[in-house]
Amino acid sequence: MSATVFHAEVGVSDEKQAAAKSARRRFGALVVRLGAIAAFAAIMAYFVIFAPGFTSTFNLINVVEQSAILGVLAYGMTAVIIGGGSNVTEGGIDLSIAANMGLCAAVYATLLSMGYGDFLSVIAAIAVGMAVGALNAVAVVGLGILPLLATLAVLNVAAGMELTLTQNTVVGASSPLLGLLVSGSFLGISALAWALIVFSAIMIVVVHGTSFGLRLYAVGGHPEAARAAGISVPFYVSFTYVLSGFCAAVASILTVSRLSASTPGSGELLLSVLAAALLGTVFSRRFVPTMGGTLLSVLFIGLLANGFQLLNVSSYWVNGVQGALILLVVAITSFARGSEGSR
Amino acid sequence: MSVSANDNNSAKVSVRGFLAKYSVLIAFAAIVIFFAIASPTFLTPANLFNVLVNNVVMLAIVALGLTIVISSGGIDLSVGVSVDMASMIFVMLLAAGYSGVVGVAGGLGAALIVGILNAILITRLNISPFLATLGVLFIGQSTQQLATSGGQPIYLTSGYAADQFNAIARTALFGIPTPVIMLIVLALAVHLLLHRSVFGRYVQAMGAQPGVAWYSGIRVPRELSMVHVLCALLAGVTGILLSATVKSYVPLSGNAFLLDAIGATFIGTTLSRERKPSVIGTLLGVLLLAIVKNGLLLVGWNFYWQQVGIGVLVFLVLAASFGLRRAAH
Numbered sequence: 001m002s003a004t005v006f007h008a009e010v011g012v013s014d015e016k017q018a019a020a021k022s023a024r025r026r027f028g029a030l031v032v033r034l035g036a037i038a039a040f041a042a043i044m045a046y047f048v049i050f051a052p053g054f055t056s057t058f059n060l061i062n063v064v065e066q067s068a069i070l071g072v073l074a075y076g077m078t079a080v081i082i083g084g085g086s087n088v089t090e091g092g093i094d095l096s097i098a099a100n101m102g103l104c105a106a107v108y109a110t111l112l113s114m115g116y117g118d119f120l121s122v123i124a125a126i127a128v129g130m131a132v133g134a135l136n137a138v139a140v141v142g143l144g145i146l147p148l149l150a151t152l153a154v155l156n157v158a159a160g161m162e163l164t165l166t167q168n169t170v171v172g173a174s175s176p177l178l179g180l181l182v183s184g185s186f187l188g189i190s191a192l193a194w195a196l197i198v199f200s201a202i203m204i205v206v207v208h209g210t211s212f213g214l215r216l217y218a219v220g221g222h223p224e225a226a227r228a229a230g231i232s233v234p235f236y237v238s239f240t241y242v243l244s245g246f247c248a249a250v251a252s253i254l255t256v257s258r259l260s261a262s263t264p265g266s267g268e269l270l271l272s273v274l275a276a277a278l279l280g281t282v283f284s285r286r287f288v289p290t291m292g293g294t295l296l297s298v299l300f301i302g303l304l305a306n307g308f309q310l311l312n313v314s315s316y317w318v319n320g321v322q323g324a325l326i327l328l329v330v331a332i333t334s335f336a337r338g339s340e341g342s343r
Numbered sequence: 344m345s346v347s348a349n350d351n352n353s354a355k356v357s358v359r360g361f362l363a364k365y366s367v368l369i370a371f372a373a374i375v376i377f378f379a380i381a382s383p384t385f386l387t388p389a390n391l392f393n394v395l396v397n398n399v400v401m402l403a404i405v406a407l408g409l410t411i412v413i414s415s416g417g418i419d420l421s422v423g424v425s426v427d428m429a430s431m432i433f434v435m436l437l438a439a440g441y442s443g444v445v446g447v448a449g450g451l452g453a454a455l456i457v458g459i460l461n462a463i464l465i466t467r468l469n470i471s472p473f474l475a476t477l478g479v480l481f482i483g484q485s486t487q488q489l490a491t492s493g494g495q496p497i498y499l500t501s502g503y504a505a506d507q508f509n510a511i512a513r514t515a516l517f518g519i520p521t522p523v524i525m526l527i528v529l530a531l532a533v534h535l536l537l538h539r540s541v542f543g544r545y546v547q548a549m550g551a552q553p554g555v556a557w558y559s560g561i562r563v564p565r566e567l568s569m570v571h572v573l574c575a576l577l578a579g580v581t582g583i584l585l586s587a588t589v590k591s592y593v594p595l596s597g598n599a600f601l602l603d604a605i606g607a608t609f610i611g612t613t614l615s616r617e618r619k620p621s622v623i624g625t626l627l628g629v630l631l632l633a634i635v636k637n638g639l640l641l642v643g644w645n646f647y648w649q650q651v652g653i654g655v656l657v658f659l660v661l662a663a664s665f666g667l668r669r670a671a672h
Contacts, residue, residue, distance in 0.1 A: 095602075139661070144666065145662065152602060153655075155602070156650050156651070156657065157654030160647055160650030161651055163646070164647040167647070168647070271477065275477060278473070278477070314489070316493060317485060319482070320484070322481050323477070323479065323480065326474065327478035327479075330475075331470055
């Protein structure tokens, strides 16, 4: 209502000015958008031409393999953001996901080194991951604590428990399952790459192909409307946190197989996970987080790191270029969103 | 609608409301009493001095900056970068033989650049604060790695300026350590700015209702830019204090402040019914975290268990505050 009043009071000259302003803005948007597309294309073209073996099948599978851990974690984060809404400070977020993965990896590796079999160890890791997720769910849904805060506290608990369990050391691990994940392959694609492919397929189908997924979007987009439509909002939000814990546990098994050990410092992955999940929103037309968008952004980040590696560029550049590209892509979409809004 | 009817209604739930409102204070008092009994050294002046100087001041100054940003409805994930950049330029200038004044100006200038970058990204390019500052965080990490060939610390060998600045971090005025005086002055300034000035009212309005703030004629981009610049500058002060205290620059060390500062600010929001950040609340949050850390250490918990303990305690305080308030409504 205040908008219409505001418009009524705008004089003719102001309107002209506004038109000129929006034209300039549209021109600016065009420049930035073309520039970004050109920059992205240039980077990829550069990799294709100059990075030896960038386009080889072996290398591309390698990228998928390297992206598996980040991808699985990013799916968990994406689910939480879908179910909780994408408001910066009050929406859904799971800061504990990377620390949770570290804890699960520690549990898994420790149990293996104590002589328990794969079956029990995997069950225990998944149970721990989902228990941490359930703790988040209780805090957010049951007690009404802001997700940002609740998962921050749980982050400390999980990270501290991992340190207590491993005394900040590397716990080596080997088992038939880990051997299979490292060296197994099917149709020429390695087991780790398969893990990401299968996990992605399940996630995309469940979130984007079922009524369950649709309700999840409803809960995140408009909780009151979802409640009025008879959807149990607390159940869906709780589910996303437990799912996020499950993703952390799956990622922990992948990371233990990749490193043949549980190592401290997995909490550093948190920012990359957040970046992947949030960057994924720009791949959707309505700028909402989607599983497909998350997959694309994870692969994009993977390709970037891989190209730099092949070019022998110092790895110190990777973070910075990644950050700059995130900003570029998001700036373009916010320009696009702005021109949509003015129409 | 009458006031008395309102009072009658609220009287029934006022005990719970009271508990919810002051749960952080009550928890704080309980924790202090517990550690005072459990450890004879906890309440000694030497220990409290140590907690203040080593655990409170630097975190609190970063948290003050975040309090301003969070009041405006945003977030700044790049405070660690501001800390690091200020620390890096400060130490590099001193190591190159410049005077302390030049070092401080350079350090604050570096933090200012981070703040201006954030402001441009958020207000000119319309990037959400979360993503904008996340991007700046990544870029800042790369910049530091490139500038220090992968993260080599820079040490200040004892020279004129180094000694002088270490002295400032270690001296006291009227028996109060200089860093603590700096914190008090800064906290007072931020308090007046946020709760007593026109700028503060604009910031609160932007945090409560961004759309309404815009239509009320508040120049949102300008005020928001100011918010992010102030936050970066405060983080820069911490960066300089950090270098002056440890006489070195250790790359990527600023990020350790980020999650604690966010936690402290949001713990502080439990003081107000509307969950608004406030300077007093933030300082209380920082004190709570610092006291728990120090107390658990004195009781003999090792570093690993301390982290679990802090997580559990913060979780319980939040649960009490949020849970009771929900029950009171």
